[in-house]
Amino acid sequence: MTRDDLFNTNASIVRDLAAAIGRVAPDAHILVISNPVNSTVPIVAATLEKQGVFDPRRLFGVTTLDVVRSARFSGEVLNKDPASTPITVVGGHSGPTIVPLLSQSPAAKGISGEVYQKLVHRIQYGGDEVVKAKDGAGSATLSMAFAGAKFTNALLRGLNGEKGVVTPTFVKSPLYESQGIDFFSSDVELGPEGVAKIHPIGPLSAEEEKLLEACLPELKKNIEKGKAFVAQSA
Ligand SMILES: NC(=O)C1=CN([C@@H]2O[C@H](COP(=O)(O)OP(=O)(O)OC[C@H]3O[C@@H](n4cnc5c(N)ncnc54)[C@H](O)[C@@H]3O)[C@@H](O)[C@H]2O)C=CC1
Ligand SMILES: O=C([O-])CC(=O)C(=O)O
Incomplete structure (x- = not known):
């Protein structure tokens, strides 16, 4: 099992959490731990971008x-x-x-x-x-x-x-x-x-x-x- 194998389970969870953050707390600083971080961080960014609230200064993958x-x-x-x-x-x-x-x-x-x-x-x-x-x-x-x-x-x-x-x-x-x-x-x-x-x-x-x-x-x-x-x- 690699971190990339977690994509299928975690991608939709992370996307839906990001959409909720974009709706209710668009100014939040978001620290992403869920794997695969290399993909989940772009998922959060793209989801917030769709909502027009992405601020790159506030999104972090925790490495x-x-x-x-x-x-x-x-x-x-x-x-x-x-x-x-x-x-x-x-x-x-x-x-x-x-x-x-x-x-x-x-x-x-x-x-x-x-x-x-x-x-x-x-x-x-x-x-x-x-x-x-x-x-x-x-x-x-x-x-x-x-x-x-x-x-x-x-x-x-x-x-x-x-x-x-x-x-x-x-x-x-x-x-x-x-x-x-x-x-x-x-x-x-x-x-x-x-x-x-x-x-x-x-x-x-x-x-x-x-x-x-x-x-x-x-x-x-x-x-x-x-x-x-x-x-x-x-
Ligand atoms: N960035 C990093 O350095 C690290 C990242 N990780 C990642 O952190 C994540 C969690 O790892 P573990 O705690 O070991 O896993 P775990 O399997 O012990 O815990 C996952 C938790 O998420 C909950 N969960 C499942 N579906 C959910 C949903 N739809 N909404 C909210 N919660 C939900 C489960 O009930 C469970 O309590 C994994 O994605 C893992 O790969 C883990 C260690 C280091
Ligand atoms: O691979 C995992 O799920 C856990 C992880 O990211 C780490 O320990 O660095």
Whole structure:
């Protein structure tokens, strides 16, 4: 079971929730956790667009668990407290679309070879590992609660006017729009309106260039699938 398999169940639920939000709370900030995030975020956007109330500053796909896993697993490899190994993760939220930028971390940039390959694989497939282990009984409940709270707190700090609150999140983004990929996760500064500034992804290592190459076509498919679902909905 991959996150994309959840599409058939979750797409209509997310669409209907988005339509209700558009009707009764069009100014709400919407934090989407339901999978597949790469498709459900475009579904929310397209639904709100249909209603004429979409504000891209207020819609977020929660990819924080990938950031939490990256810090945790890198910390294990380096034998360091995860708090001291923060990692930016860009792209989307499923397998090959999850691109951890270890080269940008002073602590993790030296990890290489087989250890690097295994670490990246574990970050990309950590969620699937949990889903398999729970064998039909749900997903990463507690760590998602932690990640959801972490992202929500960051957003609330930004909304309250705190400066310099920056974290990766999957938003409507200009970074790869020219390639038909108009949603992307990268570091985003959060401010009084929600999205204040979308940061570029910065310098990549040769390995990360390859990871990004694998990410983009998959992400494009996932986004298009979400949009097509709303276009076909009555
Ligand atoms: N973004 C992320 O990093 C993560 C996303 N997830 C996603 O979060 C979602 C929930 O995961 P779990 O809590 O493990 O699943 P779960 O199966 O334990 O819980 C799903 C809940 O949704 C309720 N539900 C079903 N249909 C509904 C409807 N039409 N309206 C309202 N509620 C409804 C069910 O009664 C159940 O309580 C899944 O889509 C999962 O893939 C989970 C972990 C991490
Ligand atoms: O795959 C799932 O349903 C859960 C998930 O997103 C994760 O743990 O990252």
